[in-house]
Amino acid sequence: MAxxxxxxxxxxxxxxxxxxxxxxxxxxxxxxxxxxVGANGAGKSTLIKAILGxxxxxxxxxxxxxxxxxxxxxxxxxxxxFETDFPASVTEIVRTGALGRMGLRPFYxxxxxxxxxxxxxxxxIGKLAQRNFAELSGxxxxxxxxxxxxxxxxRVLFLDEPSNNLDYxxxxxxxxxxxxxxxxxxxxxxxxxxDVDVHDLIGNKVLAxxxxxxxxxxxxxYLEVIHEHC
Amino acid sequence: MNIAEMLSLGFMQNAFVAGLALALCAALLxxxxxxxxxxxxxDGLSHAGFAAFALATVFGWLPLPFALVxxxxxxxxxxRLSRNRNGDAAIAILSAxxxxxxxxxxxxxxxVNIDINSYLFGSILAVSRAEAISALVFAAVVLVIFVxxxxxxxxxTFDERFARTMGVKVGFYEAIFAVICSVIIVLGMRxxxxxxxxxxxxxxxxxAIRLVKDFRSTMICAVIxxxxxxxxxxxxxxxxxxxxxxxxxxxxxxxxxxACLVRKIC
Numbered sequence: 001m002a003x004x005x006x007x008x009x010x011x012x013x014x015x016x017x018x019x020x021x022x023x024x025x026x027x028x029x030x031x032x033x034x035x036x037v038g039a040n041g042a043g044k045s046t047l048i049k050a051i052l053g054x055x056x057x058x059x060x061x062x063x064x065x066x067x068x069x070x071x072x073x074x075x076x077x078x079x080x081x082f083e084t085d086f087p088a089s090v091t092e093i094v095r096t097g098a099l100g101r102m103g104l105r106p107f108y109x110x111x112x113x114x115x116x117x118x119x120x121x122x123x124x125i126g127k128l129a130q131r132n133f134a135e136l137s138g139x140x141x142x143x144x145x146x147x148x149x150x151x152x153x154x155r156v157l158f159l160d161e162p163s164n165n166l167d168y169x170x171x172x173x174x175x176x177x178x179x180x181x182x183x184x185x186x187x188x189x190x191x192x193x194x195d196v197d198v199h200d201l202i203g204n205k206v207l208a209x210x211x212x213x214x215x216x217x218x219x220x221x222y223l224e225v226i227h228e229h230c
Numbered sequence: 231m232n233i234a235e236m237l238s239l240g241f242m243q244n245a246f247v248a249g250l251a252l253a254l255c256a257a258l259l260x261x262x263x264x265x266x267x268x269x270x271x272x273d274g275l276s277h278a279g280f281a282a283f284a285l286a287t288v289f290g291w292l293p294l295p296f297a298l299v300x301x302x303x304x305x306x307x308x309x310r311l312s313r314n315r316n317g318d319a320a321i322a323i324l325s326a327x328x329x330x331x332x333x334x335x336x337x338x339x340x341x342v343n344i345d346i347n348s349y350l351f352g353s354i355l356a357v358s359r360a361e362a363i364s365a366l367v368f369a370a371v372v373l374v375i376f377v378x379x380x381x382x383x384x385x386x387t388f389d390e391r392f393a394r395t396m397g398v399k400v401g402f403y404e405a406i407f408a409v410i411c412s413v414i415i416v417l418g419m420r421x422x423x424x425x426x427x428x429x430x431x432x433x434x435x436x437x438a439i440r441l442v443k444d445f446r447s448t449m450i451c452a453v454i455x456x457x458x459x460x461x462x463x464x465x466x467x468x469x470x471x472x473x474x475x476x477x478x479x480x481x482x483x484x485x486x487x488x489a490c491l492v493r494k495i496c
Contacts, residue, residue: 052395075395086265088388089444096385100396106378132443152396 002029005068005156005188006051010060013043013050019058020046022212028190030155033182033203034216036192042209044192048075048158051190071100074153076145078160082133090128090136090144094119097151119147123177139170143177150181157181159191163200175202198223236468244362245354245421245474249460251362251369252418253430257456258376259410260435261449262387271308272411272428274321277328278304279415280349280424284332288339294361297416305408352423352475354467365417372410376449379403384445422475433482434459440489459485 006028013021020043028034036044049055051062053070064070074097097119098112108116120126123143128136133144142162149157159178163171179202181187190207193200206222208215215222236242263269282297304324311320336346348356376383386393386400394400411431418427434456438448463478470477 054391054394071395071397073395075392077389077391082389083265083267085439086388087439087443087445087448088384092384092445093388096381096388096392096396099382099385099393099398106381108381130444135443148392 002031003065004028005030005065007063008051008060009063011050011057011062012059013046013055013057015046015055020212021050021209021214023060024214026207026214026216028188030188031182031186032205033178033189034191034205034207035201035203035219036190036207036209037201038209043212044209045160047209048160048190048192052158068155072153072155074149074151074157076142076149076157076159076162078164082141084134086134088133090120090125090131090133091116093133093144094147094151097148100152116147116151119150122150123147137170138165138167139173142166142170142174146177154185154187156188157190159189161192161194164194178202232469233465236465240359241355241357242468244357244359245464246461247362248357248365248417249421249464249478250457251365252414252421253434253456253460254369254453255372255410256414256418256430257434257438257452258372258449259407259414260431260433260456261438261445261452262383262407263411264432264435264439265387268309268312269432270318270321271305271312272415272431274308274324274328275301275305275411276415276419276424276427277325277332279419279427281328281332281335282416283349283419284335288335294416297419298413301412301416302409305412306405309404309408348423349419350423350425351473352419352421352426354421354464354474356420361417361420368413368417375406380446380449388445422478423473426475426479429479429482430456430460433479433486437482437486437489440486440493455485
């Protein structure tokens, strides 16, 4: 039995008056690759934000494994929020992933600089280090944001609709990369997928949200259930 | 020589020292405000600054401390309002109401001789030695903050949500930005005027964004542009006898236009 990294106990979360998650209970184990699916407004982003501590749960709790700190959760937001003219180099962006473990230290040290180049190399985008983020293609930008998330965590990664705005080839490329990180580096991945296309369910597990209900299980099992309903 | 004569005048020395100090702070803050889509905050607050000065003069309070406190408090409110979807409308309301309050207060007061023009458009004679020194100290503090917090300021400007997951205290930095913005406006209003001070904040940033490609260079470039435009603008204003505020803003505008042209060609 793999070690449980994140456990939600009777978790309720939502915005303002609106509750989108009601008494959710689930556990994410080390090495899992979980695809989060559900209609718009079903609470996919809310769930991830609650786990990351970006919003407070209305009730219940999120428990992390003893040796896992909240700052060790890597997060990759949607790409659409970034301004097109923001002057920022790839290196500047990736290095910010180290801020969580720097305490009050103001400047990056040798270790952070090296870690940033390692992350870029791992994703095969070392050549982009000095480029302006705004000038990159959609696929390249996703990799930069992934590198930043990896910089923050080599253990657990949360991705919010990473395949948005990607053409077919970049998407396949990006998914292959995630699979490799999961298989070879042992990275636990939780990924929100945009549309419930079977081809997007690339992980070993699926977390489905519907009408305040939550289901988490093996991808094969999920596909079986879906198949029976159709 | 005209330039030597200009630099030997006490009030011009004050104007230069205060102006350069504020131009430095405005450039650093401006990059953050512009990139966070909060350019209008400075504009709203400068109008509030006008109202604060007017009220202080009418009621016989010390104008500078009163304006500093009032504008700082309002800046927190504006920052909070600007997060809402109707943030721009809120700032527009603040601007218009402040102007109304200020002019109303001045107009109903008899026996007090107030030159509205100098508040609205600034006056080169208005900066005292004490204000110039305060501005210099303020600039030193702001510079230290921006150097020490540079990486975190970049993180929250680029991606606030990610910065939060990294434990960056976004609210704390926003409060710092609000206070810095207020001080720039209150100290700079005497020189450049309420209607023009916000230009000092946004122009250098907009120019720099067009010229360079990474955040650190943008900050450095904005500071250089801001300081140079100020020196050129104030010098022209002295030589031509034109108002300091408008001359400096026109230089800023010219540099910005040039930057747009350079970007288009390159």
